[in-house]
Amino acid sequence: MSFLKRLFGGGGAAGEAAAQAVTAKEIEHNGFTIRATPYNEGGQYQVCGVISKQVDGAVKEHRFIRADKFASLDDAVDISLAKGRQIINEQGESLFG
Numbered sequence: 001m002s003f004l005k006r007l008f009g010g011g012g013a014a015g016e017a018a019a020q021a022v023t024a025k026e027i028e029h030n031g032f033t034i035r036a037t038p039y040n041e042g043g044q045y046q047v048c049g050v051i052s053k054q055v056d057g058a059v060k061e062h063r064f065i066r067a068d069k070f071a072s073l074d075d076a077v078d079i080s081l082a083k084g085r086q087i088i089n090e091q092g093e094s095l096f097g
Contacts (some may be wrong), residue, residue, distance in 0.1 A: 004076035021048055024077045029093075038076035044069040045076035049084045051095065060096040062087070 022036035028034075032053045038045040047066040053058055066083055070076040087095065 008020050014056070023050075024073065025081065027081055029088055032084075032088050034081055034088070036080035036084070037079040038070075038073060038080055041069060044071055045073050047076055047080045047083060048081040050084060051084050051087060062095050 019040040023035045023037055025036045026033060032051055035052070037048045037050060039048055040046075047068040047070070051062045051064070053056055054060075058062065062084065064087060066079075068076075068079055069076045
C-alpha cells in the first residue's frame with residue numbers, strides 16, 4: 001500500500017485491526033447502542049467503537065477510532081464507551097445525517 005493511501009485513510013494495519021475488532025462490551029445510551037471494540041496495537045489497546053441505531057427500519061452505524069491507547073483492555077473499553085456517549089451527546093441524530 002502506498003504512503004499517500006495510508007496517510008489519507010486508505011487502510012493500513014490500524015484500519016484492518018479495527019475492522020476485525022470484537023465487541024468487548026455493549027451499552028444503550030439515549031436510544032443508541034454503543035459497542036466498545038478496542039484492539040491490540042503495539043502491545044496496547046486502541047480506543048475504538050461502533051455507535052448504531054435503527055432509523056426508518058434500517059440499522060445505521062458510525063465507527064470511531066481515537067488515538068488514545070491503554071495497557072489495560074478494561075481501561076480501553078471504559079474510555080471507548082465514554083467516547084461513544086460523548087459523540088452521541090454532541091451530535092445526536094445528526095450523527096447519521
